[in-house]
Amino acid sequence: MDRDVIEKAAEYVAALLGDDAGGHDADHALRVCRNALLIAKNEKECNREIVALAALLHDADDHKLFRTENNANAREFLALQRVDPETVDRICEVINSVSFSKNRGRVPVSAEGKVVQDADRLDALGAVGIARTFAYGGLHGRPLRDSIRHFHEKLLLLKDMMNTETGKQLAEERDSFLRAFLDRYDRETRERDERLDRKEGQDPAR
Ligand code: NI
Numbered sequence: 001m002d003r004d005v006i007e008k009a010a011e012y013v014a015a016l017l018g019d020d021a022g023g024h025d026a027d028h029a030l031r032v033c034r035n036a037l038l039i040a041k042n043e044k045e046c047n048r049e050i051v052a053l054a055a056l057l058h059d060a061d062d063h064k065l066f067r068t069e070n071n072a073n074a075r076e077f078l079a080l081q082r083v084d085p086e087t088v089d090r091i092c093e094v095i096n097s098v099s100f101s102k103n104r105g106r107v108p109v110s111a112e113g114k115v116v117q118d119a120d121r122l123d124a125l126g127a128v129g130i131a132r133t134f135a136y137g138g139l140h141g142r143p144l145r146d147s148i149r150h151f152h153e154k155l156l157l158l159k160d161m162m163n164t165e166t167g168k169q170l171a172e173e174r175d176s177f178l179r180a181f182l183d184r185y186d187r188e189t190r191e192r193d194e195r196l197d198r199k200e201g202q203d204p205a206r
Pocket of ligand 1 (some may be wrong): 032058059120152
């Protein structure tokens with residue numbers, strides 16, 4: 001496959017996802033691609049082109065963003081680039097195995113799926129994960145405490161769900177950062193509540 005196709009895919013997702021304010025922007029796709037290729041280096045029998053294209057296109061038909069069926073955006077782009085139909089199917093299979101809603105939380109079967117899923121999960125952890133979680137919550141009109149709950153209910157579980165050794169190592173560090181952030185957040189909000197409680201306790205009018 002042409003290297004060109006990968007560059008064109010990056011341009012395509014930049015135009016398609018653009019500046020999505022909920023954290024599924026083109027930069028997310030590029031980070032997932034970069035991290036997926038990093039993880040793929042240590043995986044045997046992993047097709048790097050498929051990894052790169054699936055990573056770049058993994059949100060091209062995300063149901064949160066588009067109403068397409070059967071990976072229509074990804075398929076249309078790949079067909080225009082004359083990628084052979086068998087490879088297109090493999091790429092779409094990887095994309096669908098990464099998506100939680102499409103795969104219902106099952107572990108991807110292919111090596112490429114495992115790698116791209118790990119890379120997508122890494123982007124939900126660390127400083128980037130924190131930024132993206134609040135951006136998504138804000139875009140959907142949710143209060144901060146909903147995002148905090150999302151960390152506890154979902155994102156803190158990701159570290160133990162990673163598929164690859166490299167993914168696990170990278171997730172470990174990002175998970176620690178996330179926990180440090182949540183501890184600090186908890187401390188600051190608790191301090192404030194305690195101060196308010198004290199103040200209320202001292203007020204004879206109450
Ligand atoms: Ni994603």
